[in-house]
Amino acid sequence: MKKASGLKLPADTAPLFRDRALAARMVAAVKEKASRLAASGPRRANFMEVCGTHTMAIAAAGLRRLLPPPVKMLSGPGCPVCVTSQGDIDRLIELALIDGVTVATFGDMLKVKGSKGLDLQAAREKGADVRVVYSPLDALEIARTEPSRKIVFIGVGFETTAPVIGGVLVRARAAALKNFFVAPLFKLVPPALEALLSAGDIEVDGFIMPGHVSAIIGPEPYRFVAEKYKVPCVIAGFEPLDILRGVDALLGQMLSGRPEVDTEYSRVVKAGGNPAALKLMAEVFAPADASWRAIGRIPGSGLSLSPAYRKFDAFAQFGVKEREAPEPKGCICGLVLTGKASPPDCRLFGKACTPSSAVGPCMVSSEGACAAWFKYGG
Amino acid sequence: MPGKNGLKVPAKISLAYGSGGRLTHELVSGLFARAFANKALAELADAAEIQAGRERLAFTTDGYVVSPLFFPGGDIGKLAVCGTVNDLAVKGARPLALSASFIIEEGFDGELLKKAVLSMKAAAAEAGVDIVTGDTKVVDKGKADGLFISTAGVGLIPAGRKLAFANLRSGDELIISGPLGDHGVAVMNARNNLGLSGLKSDCAPLNAMLEKALAAGAVRAMRDLTRGGLATSLNEAASAAGLSIELDEEKVPVSPVTANACALLGLDPLYSANEGRAMLFCPPSSSAKVLRALRSHRYGRGAVRAGRVLGRGGDVSLRTAVGGSRLLRMLEGEQLPRIC
Structure with missing residues (x-):
């Protein structure tokens, strides 16, 4: 392998996005909005993080236990493996x-x-x-x-x-x-989101859109989600505070009743x-x-x-043709990928299926929802 | 599969069985500990404790197969001495003597062998221990990767010292002796030519520093944080003690350069190997004194309190920097093969 030249690492910026006092204020803001939402009726707030990196970041920061009801995070189809x-x-x-x-x-x-x-x-x-x-x-x-x-x-x-x-x-x-x-x-x-939404059987009230994908394609390709399907969208970064900010923005859109594509990751994602x-x-x-x-x-x-x-x-x-093949028996990766089930709903989870002997890809991939749930707990 | 004799082995030994994580534990407890079953081994500590007349000895061995052989902050020779010295030191033992066995691949560069040996000499001198016996084997080209070294060490445990995770009590404090992850990340960078600058292994003999800490105040148990990192060691402590342990993410020291490299490579410093870091458990009454003693030593300048022992349980949780909480498991699979 060719030796890479001495790449200088940037100064550590991570602490900026993990500030506990700021996090506490943001959690308080999320709680306030969530309770207003709950007061306005028996509402659900199922938010799908489309990207696997978000899934890992949410689990690694222990955010699920910080988020108040009715906010519930669902994993989406954004783990490439x-x-x-x-x-x-x-x-x-x-x-x-x-x-x-x-x-x-x-x-x-x-x-x-x-x-x-x-x-x-x-x-x-x-x-x-x-x-x-x-x-x-x-x-x-x-x-x-x-x-x-x-x-x-x-x-x-x-x-x-x-x-x-x-x-x-x-x-x-x-x-x-x-x-x-x-x-x-x-x-x-975007075509995968269109397929999920047009099937009409998912219960998603807001999307946290993938930050890195959005850096390439910009916010525009998601517009149909807000306009045609009336589902709030936010593009968020991957630090814990970015994600809290994203949840806050989605709750804000639900309360106002005006779904849009909000970019809360403007340090990376530009129009176009x-x-x-x-x-x-x-x-x-x-x-x-x-x-x-x-x-x-x-x-x-x-x-x-x-x-x-x-x-x-x-x-x-090499003349390798397309083909279809059935999913592994008992594995519900498909339901997990579409936000219809959580990893522990699977009877194989943590028993027949662990990261070292995985049945389905959601346990294999380091970005998979099942691997995140296994490693960090629910 | 369990056989007639109760021995459990996988059909094939994959790399993950050498990762120091959960599968290594399965192999050790299912095969080695069962086949060799005896009281000293049963504890599965860094070093075994054996009675010799009135004295208690600590005895340990370790093989070193690191790739590359030389990396920023250390090399296979320094590692082979420090690793074994540290395994004795965390049992509270003062190292008495080491052995060294060399497996050399045919055609290996003599100058490199000399360099590794001189590095062993320097590390042993620093630790205040002699290498008193050894063995040399040369194998056909392709049958080993340059140079493998195995060392064993024997140490004396002073009367009255008894360090074990079984001693942990609810309320005990966890001290980490310095920034985590430097060794594993530095070796991975060197091995894969990733080209990141500023990374350096923490490889060091810890016996003098830990001796100072033990002299300063009560310590219940210690462990050097090698393969599998802090997360794996904490899980071993929690399950051996039958108590839960909580770690504060905010308090865990990680150098900015290692933190950035981890972020870039998708590694977690909590699982990354260290070769010059230890964790110590102390009752609250002595933790300030022990911390001060550690910080007064050059290898313990970055020592911090980073967590505590909770009540009954056996799992480890992480209080995240943003105030969330989640499980912290043992290393699953392989994060960094062949780093020590």
């Missing part, structure tokens, strides 16, 4: 077992089981060459230094990850690399998002249908490679 369908996991394992192929992946994908109970780690034990990398650039480096291997990077992630991998593909194309491929399993957040990243995505990718665990196929909710980049598509190049 969790929403990868069982059929797509099977395709990745099939890729890994092809002779001459090296699969490079972020570590979380290693232990998600496919429909035959096999995961990439088990594929490795069967002789597949599966390597964990910290950046897609590392995968590109492997392709450069090992020209006899065909390197497939697993492209799992949302709008946040796609531009990074897009950037790597631009480099691969410029270098005319013939042994570097991406397995495109990218997902897009990140134009450079959006331009790169438009060049490298093209919208495609994608299949989501438990939700199913959602039109336009994924990204495939654009015609100029199609030769880097691992599925196309």
Whole structure:
């Protein structure tokens, strides 16, 4: 691996966002709004944090025990590993077992089981060459230094990850690399929210929108949630105080009865998002249908490679076809991902399913709702 | 699966069984502790206590397989001495002698071996202990990763000293001897060429500092916070004592550079390994004196009170900086393989 140059770390800003006195004032404000809401009728305040990083942050800060009724936090479909369908996991394992192929992946994908109970780690034990990398650039480096291997990077992630991998593909194309491929399993957040809301069976009174995805796409793509479905939205950061601020803003919108898309993460999220990243995505990718665990196929909710980049598509190049596969028996990851159940509602939770022997992806991923609940308690 | 003899082993030993977390405990209690069953081992302490005539000895051993062999703040040699000295020291023992066994891969650079050995010499001199016996093996290329070192140590426990988690009482205070996570994060940075600057292992012999603390006031139990970090050690303490423990997130010292690296890499300093940090439990009446003694030593400047022993239970909770509260479990799976 190439040695990175001495990256200087920024001064520690975290304490600013964890100030106890400020937190106490914000909790008091949330309690006041929650009690006004409760007084105005038998109201619910189910808030879905769409993003897995929010799920972890909420659990790690112990926020659930701080939030007053009727506020209830629900996890959403924003953990990239969790929403990868069982059929797509099977395709990745099939890729890994092809002779001459090296699969490079972020570590979380290693232990998600496919429909035959096999995961990439088990594929490795069967002789597949599966390597964990910290950046897609590392995968590109492997392709450069090992020209006899065909390197497939697993492209799992949302709008946040796609531009990074897009950037790597631009480099691969410029270098005319013939042994570097991406397995495109990218997902897009707004179409998934549209699918959840249009199904009409979720009980969500407000969304905490993902901060990093929003940094790329900006607040505009969520507007339909507030306008068409009349559900309040707030874009929030990931520090405990950011999240309290987000909950406060959602309660404010419920009380006023005027749902909107409120950006409470303006230090990172700008109107219009990140134009450079959006331009790169438009060049490298093209919208495609994608299949989501438990939700199913959602039109336009994924990204495939654009015609100029199609030769880097691992599925196309190795002839690995799409397929459907059933969810693991007894696992309710699907319900957890759509805010219809909490992890302890699952009879496997903490018994047959723990992070070291996970049945479903929500327990495998470090961003999964079940892993968060197991690690930090409810 | 439990067999006829009650021994429990997994079908395959994955890396997670060496993480120092929950699976390591399963392997140790299911296989080693059952197969070798005896009174000294049953305590599963950092060092075993054995009676030799009228004296009580502490005896411990540890293997070092760190990668890379040299990293900012330390190396495999310093680690091999400090780790074993610290395992004796947290039992309240004064180290008497160490052994060192070297497993060297064919073709290993002689100068590097010398560098590691001189580092052991310096660490042993600082700890005031001699390396009195040893063993050398060279294995075929590919059969070891450069250099592995195993050390064992024996120490004398002064009369009247009895440190164990079973001694904990509700109301006892928890002291941490300094900022957490530096070692694990520094090694991970060095191993993966992550290129973060300013990270340095805390690797150090703690016997002199802990001896000072023990002389200053009553201490119920101590532990060095190696693999699995503070969170795992607190869980061991809570379950051994049958009492719950509460940790204040706000009080936990973490250096800004390690905190930032953890945030960047998705690591938790509470689970990250340390090689020169300890936790101590004291009754409230002695905690101020013990804290002062720790802070007067160069390795304990950053010592703080960070939590307390609650009533009956056996779990560990974290009062978060924003006033929330949540479970703090043992390390699950592997956070940082091969860091010591």
